[in-house]
Amino acid sequence: MSLIAIAWRSLTQRALASALTGFSMALGIALVVAVLVTYHVIADAFQRSAGIGYDVIVGAKGGKLQLVLNTVYHLSTPVENIPYSVLHDLTEGRYKPYVTRAIPYCLGDNYEGHRVVATIPALFNDTQYTPGRKYAFRAGRNFETEGYFEGVLGALAAAQTGLKVGDTFRPTHGVNDDEQGHEHDAFKVVGILEPTGTANDRAIFINIEGFYLLENHAKPVEAANPTGPGAAPDPHAEPGKAPSASDKAHDHPGAEAHHPEEDHDHDHDHDHDHAHEPLPENQRELTAILVRTSSPAASIQLPNLINEGTAAQAVLPVREIRGLFDAIVSPIQAVLLVLTGLIVVVSGVGILVSIYNSMSERRREIAVMRALGARRSTVRTIVLLESLLLSLTGGLAGWILGRTLIAALSPAIAARTGVLIGFPPLLPAELALVPALIVLSALAGYLPAMTAYRTDVAKALASAP
Amino acid sequence: MLRLRNVKKSFAEPGGGRLPVLDVEEFQVGAAEHVVLLGRSGCGKTTLLHVIAGISTPDSGSIEVDGRDLVRLDEAERDRFRAETIGYVFQSFNLLAGFNALENVLLGMAFGQGRRDVARARLLLDRVGLTHRQRHKPAQLSVGEQQRVAVARALANRPRLLLADEPTASVDGRNQQQIIDLIRETCEEEEVALLLVTHAREIADRFDRTVYLENLNKVAALT
Numbered sequence: 001m002s003l004i005a006i007a008w009r010s011l012t013q014r015a016l017a018s019a020l021t022g023f024s025m026a027l028g029i030a031l032v033v034a035v036l037v038t039y040h041v042i043a044d045a046f047q048r049s050a051g052i053g054y055d056v057i058v059g060a061k062g063g064k065l066q067l068v069l070n071t072v073y074h075l076s077t078p079v080e081n082i083p084y085s086v087l088h089d090l091t092e093g094r095y096k097p098y099v100t101r102a103i104p105y106c107l108g109d110n111y112e113g114h115r116v117v118a119t120i121p122a123l124f125n126d127t128q129y130t131p132g133r134k135y136a137f138r139a140g141r142n143f144e145t146e147g148y149f150e151g152v153l154g155a156l157a158a159a160q161t162g163l164k165v166g167d168t169f170r171p172t173h174g175v176n177d178d179e180q181g182h183e184h185d186a187f188k189v190v191g192i193l194e195p196t197g198t199a200n201d202r203a204i205f206i207n208i209e210g211f212y213l214l215e216n217h218a219k220p221v222e223a224a225n226p227t228g229p230g231a232a233p234d235p236h237a238e239p240g241k242a243p244s245a246s247d248k249a250h251d252h253p254g255a256e257a258h259h260p261e262e263d264h265d266h267d268h269d270h271d272h273d274h275a276h277e278p279l280p281e282n283q284r285e286l287t288a289i290l291v292r293t294s295s296p297a298a299s300i301q302l303p304n305l306i307n308e309g310t311a312a313q314a315v316l317p318v319r320e321i322r323g324l325f326d327a328i329v330s331p332i333q334a335v336l337l338v339l340t341g342l343i344v345v346v347s348g349v350g351i352l353v354s355i356y357n358s359m360s361e362r363r364r365e366i367a368v369m370r371a372l373g374a375r376r377s378t379v380r381t382i383v384l385l386e387s388l389l390l391s392l393t394g395g396l397a398g399w400i401l402g403r404t405l406i407a408a409l410s411p412a413i414a415a416r417t418g419v420l421i422g423f424p425p426l427l428p429a430e431l432a433l434v435p436a437l438i439v440l441s442a443l444a445g446y447l448p449a450m451t452a453y454r455t456d457v458a459k460a461l462a463s464a465p
Numbered sequence: 466m467l468r469l470r471n472v473k474k475s476f477a478e479p480g481g482g483r484l485p486v487l488d489v490e491e492f493q494v495g496a497a498e499h500v501v502l503l504g505r506s507g508c509g510k511t512t513l514l515h516v517i518a519g520i521s522t523p524d525s526g527s528i529e530v531d532g533r534d535l536v537r538l539d540e541a542e543r544d545r546f547r548a549e550t551i552g553y554v555f556q557s558f559n560l561l562a563g564f565n566a567l568e569n570v571l572l573g574m575a576f577g578q579g580r581r582d583v584a585r586a587r588l589l590l591d592r593v594g595l596t597h598r599q600r601h602k603p604a605q606l607s608v609g610e611q612q613r614v615a616v617a618r619a620l621a622n623r624p625r626l627l628l629a630d631e632p633t634a635s636v637d638g639r640n641q642q643q644i645i646d647l648i649r650e651t652c653e654e655e656e657v658a659l660l661l662v663t664h665a666r667e668i669a670d671r672f673d674r675t676v677y678l679e680n681l682n683k684v685a686a687l688t
Contacts, residue, residue: 001571006575009564368559368561369561369572371559372548373548373576373577374548375541375545378544457521
């Protein structure tokens with residue numbers, strides 16, 4: 001009969017007390033695992049979204065983090081707009097040597113609370129959402145440059161809106177559902193993306209050309225830069241002064257010119273996109289530009305160059321997100337880990353109390369084992385093994401409980417945030433729980449183990465059974 | 466097999482003095498010999514067995530078991546020696562309540578060098594007439610059956626010497642004879658020396674050699 005078998009049998013002999021003690025340990029470990037896994041998944045999702053397909057975001061001067069949050073994660077509200085000329089500077093002008101790819105974004109509309117992102121087809125044709133994985137379509141196809149009023153849906157947006165390929169939808173002015181803006185013209189759903197585990201799952205993407213043709217999305221002529229693309233920065237792009245593309249006056253003649261028959265109460269058939277003329281560039285603005293730089297050095301040089309000007313700012317999303325995590329998320333995680341760690345320590349104290357309380361009634365049992373030839377160190381080991389078994393079985397149960405809890409909540413979390421948790425691989429921090437539990441069990445079992453070690457065999461045998 | 470010479474043992478008293486309980490000049494048990502040690506309650510029977518088993522150490526003297534002086538061994542060596550060489554049957558059985566009959570016998574093997582031998586444990590339980598009670602826990606066994614399990618456990622490691630401390634004190638008269646017969650027969654089969662202590666003269670009558678503790682222990686003679 002092995003010492004582990006003897007220890008296990010001692011535990012099962014006190015089944016209720018052992019089960020309750022193990023359960024308390026399981027709860028503590030479940031909470032630790034939940035915190036570790038949730039943090040890992042969120043950090044992973046943020047990092048994945050922040051650094052793939054582009055490494056610099058160009059947007060209006062203002063809060064760097066806000067620019068990243070509303071461009072990449074579809075959170076918060078857009079800052080301001082930047083002149084369309086900045087895009088020309090990046091693709092054809094002075095910044096061209098530093099740029100491999102530039103993808104413009106226009107924000108300002110939503111559909112049933114889902115952020116509507118106006119962009120170009122290259123977002124899905126040329127970029128990856130995670131290393132080695134390009135965007136794929138669950139149904140349909142990408143929108144085309146010529147398909148002005150075409151759009152594609154992120155997987156979660158499609159599931160929550162119920163839109164299918166071939167359906168039409170009318171974006172509403174404003175980035176949030178509660179802004180109660182007016183409805184725009186209808187866009188046709190031509191594709192639904194496969195889930196990516198990024199914030200893009202929650203978004204709806206439309207052709208930027210169609211976006212510009214919507215009511216109020218053109219920059220007023222009197223405010224437009226008369227010198228056209230590539231000209232000096234628009235003075236309206238200065239912080240606090242630039243009018244937002246989504247906030248333009250409703251009486252803008254340029255926009256009206258493209259929709260003279262505009263009526264929000266009737267369906268507008270956009271199969272005849274050829275009938276539309278693209279909005280002149282001097283009436284265009286952008287919310288942000290996702291930039292893939294040509295080299296690691298360029299990713300440092302380009303932001304410096306852009307930030308020297310007044311038209312726009314350039315930020316490194318990975319750096320901003322790392323800063324966010326270092327400043328806020330990681331400390332919160334540390335606090336949660338300390339709290340849950342304390343619960344585990346309390347569970348360890350529970351093990352100590354449970355085993356220690358049993359020692360008085362087990363003195364005779366220990367003495368019998370000693371009389372049968374067990375050494376002092378052997379009975380000490382048996383008691384330590386009891387503590388270890390309680391800790392590890394409780395820990396294993398807690399790990400399963402924590403993981404099950406996360407997996408069970410995963411659909412609800414995905415539905416709310418677009419972050420797919422699922423069943424992530426075993427984390428190094430979870431593996432580190434094993435030695436931590438071994439140390440904790442050794443500490444918890446030490447006192448009762450030493451009581452067993454010091455048992456006076458002759459006295460214990462002489463005591464009444 | 467067993468030889469005691471000038472063994473003295475005393476216990477500390479609350480007042481600071483020492484209370485002598487054992488003073489044995491010379492005592493021997495031969496290999497496979499069965500000896501009964503007869504003495505009244507409180508004359509040091511259990512203390513003597515504890516000293517012989519190495520559970521407690523004498524103040525002086527030597528205790529040779531199978532040629533080894535237990536007094537010269539350190540505690541860990543004594544524990545191992547006891548596990549491999551000496552079997553012990555307690556007055557109150559001392560079976561572990563959470564273990565069934567078979568596991569209690571296997572427990573007797575757990576602390577020696579020998580491997581876990583389930584076949585031998587079953588054989589011993591067969592010999593003591595508990596073939597069909599191996600999975601029963603002590604609480605599910607009668608008093609007599611519990612003592613049979615204790616005998617099987619004491620013999621599990623093939624000891625050279627079996628110490629039995631009032632093994633029939635907790636059983637009724639009919640079972641007393643059965644238990645004694647069982648211990649003697651099993652020891653004969655296993656060629657184990659037996660030292661049985663009791664205060665019951667009728668048990669002593671069944672043994673070829675009876676030693677009166679009052680004659681052996683000078684302290685007992687004085688009290």
